Amino acid sequence: MTRFDFNHPPFDQLEPAERQTLEAQADIVFFGDDETILGPGDTVDALWIVLKGIVREMAGDEVIGVYRKDDVFDARALVTGATAHRFVVHEEALLLSLPRAALIALTERNLRFGAYFFASVSEKFGVLSERSGSRELQTLLTATVGDVELRTPVCVEGSLSLREAARTMKENKVKSLLVRDGERLGIYTTTDFREVIIEGIPYDTPLASLANFRLASVSRDDFLFNALLTMTRSNIRRLVVLEGGEAVGILSQVDVLSYFSNHSHLIAQRIARATTLAELAGAARQITRLTSILNSHGVKPVQLARLVQTLNAQLFERTWALVAPGELVANSCLVVMGSEGRGEQILKTDQDNALIIRDGFPADGVEAACQAFSAALEQFGYPPCPGGIMVSNAAWRFTESALAGQLRQWTWQPAGDALMNLAIFVDAEAVTGDAGLLASAKARLRELIADDAAFYARFAAAIEQFDTPLGMFAQLLTREADGEAVLDLKKGGIFPIVHGTRALALENGVHACNTHERLLELARLGVLADEMVEEVGEALAFLLGIKLESGLAALEDGQVPGNLIAPERLSAPERDLLKDAFAVVKRYKQQLRHHFKLGSF
């Protein structure tokens, strides 16, 4: 047993004997108010644990971190041997000083412990999720296709007759056959025999003439989640599993569902079959419940968001089909924008949708359909957008030419509302109708800004709109007395990442709307370094995760999920990662500031 409490990260990764070894080399140091513990130019020969008191981390005059009991500083300085920041006692502090040499020796022996110090921030997030993963059930969304017990495919030649095929299926107790026809690979299932009977097809007909050669496939290494998405999107029940180009198995819907206690697929089917808005409302409630269950099972928010986006898109499509006349559906494009468009809205926080109508299509009936649509969404639990960004608002129903004019106006002076509207539109994804209408509007937008370098700087400048997020930790020092200090995740972290990435994507012609996809594309184009992309991506995923947690908690209390969280309610490692995430945001903002030359405005 150790004298001090080592049950907090990263020391909880240590074996009891290692903790004892470490403690035996630790000293206790006392600092009075405003004494500097560590500063630029100092040799970093120790890692400090706060036993009592408060320490603040300063970058210049700005408080960028606060350390309390059991908090540790500064892992980064320990590794690099120097720090650019000053660690100052805010409230009389007793610290445990762990010598650098002892820690380095431990990091070499205990890799998990070492990961905390040497891993980049993004890997550190991984350590945390691994820790929670070991406690929680692994669900299929974190599993790969290979993790499922695949049915071994029975492969036959296309020349095989229908009768022989039926016999082979019976002998092998399978419901599908893979059919090889020269280079082509197809599938033939028991369901297909219905056609044989109905159409009176002779039983000696070769399989090749009836098999389905438009096979949907999935790689063995792919996430099971992706397989499910493919099935959900294409409304098919089986996928061929490929490994090195070879079919190694068949993944059926039943296989996935048996893994999937929550049946996202069933929700999709329920949506597809719904004939009334009331039925859809039931499905919408199921989506929220599914979110909560999957989250508690440790499914990462990024994947969760994409699944929810897919389900939501189907929900919207079905709803629109129920409330809008077929002519309107065909001659317009319903789009979702903002976080819904990016696939980053996990809980229902906003409607954010618009309608683009083909030029010349008669306007009668449009208004009524749109009102019905927005009302239905509200019934489903989507709060009306406070900014009125929804189809029930005439300002968000455009004819093609009206939209072109609007875009010109927005790009002319991208500030204030125009900027926000533009940003929301940049993230638009077509849900149903003629997607070409949205595509040409986006193409129009790119033309408008193509040779306007100053535009991007004005557009990107919004990242400066909110206080630098780390500064918010300063509030924790002062606002404690008059109640709970809160942090705005959106202003502080999510918005700068999303908007900065959006600006870069716009500038570099990246078409993707999802922030993670944009980041990867930007890395591929060489606009951002791989390391930055990884860190920003992880930071965003972490912030969305925290937001989701607090949102689900709010829903449970019958409140509306928002962007404010109380850092005090987070666990110590979460708070630690939150600081890291904000530090990443800060670095990202600095790079964006430099990239867009924001200082010059």
Added chain:
Amino acid sequence: MLAAIKRGWQKHSLRDERYLALFDEHPDELVSVDCETTSLNVGEAELLSIGAVKIRGNRIIASETFDVLVRPEHRPEAKNVSVHGLRPRDLSAGLTPADAVGRLLDFIGGRALVGYYLEFDVAVLNKYVKPLIGCTLPNRQVELSARYYDYKFRQHPDSHVDLKLQTLIDELKVPALPRHDAAGDAITAAMLYLALKQRGFG
């Protein structure tokens, strides 16, 4: 003045020159000492364990903690076992009192002693120190309860000052250590000392 005469006498009585170092006060280091004993009566108390830790400037050198168990000549009283948690079997591996005290003297050297009700600990220690070196512990003593009294008295001259150890720990905002043993108490005392020093009562 009196103290100087006392120290002169002690030095005169010293039989073992190896311990002359005890008289050389260390310029900037102290030692916080705590003993677990079989009884709270100095006459019958026997040492069970001794903990000590050096204080250098604002740093408690916990990495060089002195922590030894002592094998008593008589069985510890049952009621005290519940306080210090040292059962007879735990102590059978301990050092003889003379050996333990000899090592403690080497550890202390010329450093001033710090402790909470240090008088008692020093009195018990002296029962072994005197036969060993010829004189009692000559080191300067910093009594935490007295320093704390001065500190509180300065703040509220008329009020009663509670000198319970827990009160000092709470008031000076020193973290409570989970383990109650001589070394742990010596570290706690050292933290109390630094907190008092910060307030000008070191």
